[in-house]
Amino acid sequence: MARRIVLDLDLCCGCRSCEAACKVAFKGESRIRHADIENTAYLPLACKHCKEALCLASCPVNAITRDEKTGLVTRSSFVCIGCKSCAYACPFGVIDAPLVRHISQKCNLCEDRAEGPRCVSACSSGALQFLEEDEIKKMEIGVRMVSKDTFVRRR
């Protein structure tokens, strides 16, 4: 069963522990990014490993491939030519355009680490979770605002 990073925005405190963990592990690459939505929220952006991945379709040298078993969309650092096509094609803006070591910055869900992505492990507030698809369906993510508390990010 495929596992993905899920963000519970209610819990995110904007500390950027996720980004720091990623950047330290991948020697300067920011494979997880954030959007700072003024007056509303800080939003960590992790790769969704789309079923129809536009980054994969746009790569001119087939550096981005999909693992059919896990659905993981990964970029080979040996094949990547740093053309930034994937960064411009990504509809969620999670691939950062500036190159690091002449290659694009693409999340691989820390496939080198048995415990899962480092950003999830480091997350100080528990907002990022690494869940299987059926676990995600059972979670009450996003329901808290209406059912449990009238929590609104205040100005």
Add this chain to the structure above:
Amino acid sequence: MNESNPKYEIGSKSQIRKTLCTFCGFGCELGIISDDFGLSGVEYLPDTPNQGRICPRGSASVLYLNHPHRLCVPISKNKYTGWDWIKEEFKNMLKNPDEVAITVDRNITIEEELAILNFSNKYKIKNVVSTYFEPESLLDRFIDEKAPACLEDIEKSQMLIVLGDIFNYAPMISKNVISWKFADRKNRLVVIDSLHTHTSYFATDFLKIEPGTEALVLLSLAREKLSGKDFQKLTGVSESSILSIAEDFKSAKNGLIIAAMPFSHSYEPLLVVEGLHRLSEFSGKKIMPIFEFVHYKRLNPFGRVLNLIKEGEIKYIINFGELFPFYYPQFSKDFSNIKIYSTSALRFNNYVQLPAALNMEKEGTILTTFGKKTLAGSVSAVSGAKNIIQLFDLLGVETGGSISEPVNAKRIDIKDGLKRMTEKITQNRDGEFVLFGEKVSYYYLGLLEKPVLKINPLDAQKYGIKSGETVYVESKNNKVKMPVKITSDIPQGTLFTQAETPEICGLFDYEIFDDYLYFNPTGVRVWQEE
């Protein structure tokens, strides 16, 4: 993981060394990965009290341990000098102990602090002072070593009063506070701060006060009789809301005050501490201090020594620690005629520098928010770096004598303090912004971002400044070039920045009161390059 995507195992020779993160007062546990090439990364260990969660400072700790500017040999004016020369210098210097001051900064264990005090006793050096200038250092008095605050205190509470942006100061507390808030809708989170922060987003009641007026608000929450017609004008909050919060907090069965005090964020830090004392006494609730480094309870404040230096009585400083005096260019003029010997982890100044081990590389005890914690010495120190005890052995200096009792934290008179604070707030700063400090952990080491200057959109419009542009910020002490971030999080007429570099620290005015030296919010001018 399938064959086409082989799993890249950490090599057989790599090891995970469990240690404490010493870059804030929480003392989180983490693993440092070491292999044939040295320290290569951080591992997040789920079986620890912090459940593997690590803030940006913790993740960046390996970069500091592995920093390309780590000092491995003693240097003088950026040139190598042997230990024999240092030994001779110490021998000559210690002949006149009255001309020597010992300053103790951060990055010291309790055992090392005691060794330094023994050393000063042995050689009859009277001036042994702390140069940990961040006002958070004043919060050490709230650490109850016998029954320290714990995270369960948050869970038991019905009401929390939070001073400052604790989620970005010490992110590890966020999970506990946010879970507590969502656990019961009656739980009430009161946040006191002068700017919108990620902590204030979660507040049930956000007391958005006028910048720098924390002391007045805390004292009024403690129901000190301070009411007056100017209260709302000065603080920006109404007396009725203060009254209601104060009464509810007092009557809450369980509650907690969580306090963080960044550099140059408030006027009169001693008065803020007094406000916390009185609020705690009034409500009968504990204080959980949040601080970045541990503090040393047996050291005197620095102010008197600075005066002695200005009068020419002190000719040598031996600094044990990390940042002083490099971080405070304000003192460079005063220090121009004295000789400074300093331990340091990084090579970055013109003084005599001795290679120091970082706390994560030591064995010993540190004081955290949650009481004493032990450093196992599992990460070996970079080649040549010494801890203080090894340094004393190497230099052949003796330690001995009895240790003094902890210095009793002074309480101050609130009437005088309030008068001084009011004068500073109402001071006429024509054409100037007031620059305040804030502490955000992700600016550490410039890993994610370099410090930015926050400016209100209306001010930016007035001066024709656009977001991301670089401006000059100039105080009477220093001038710095910085990128701008336009945000309505901060009030008009103010600027906020993170004092993460010596240049930025150098912008702020300092003041000595009652021997304490603290840095104040400072008047600055801003302009763009032609």
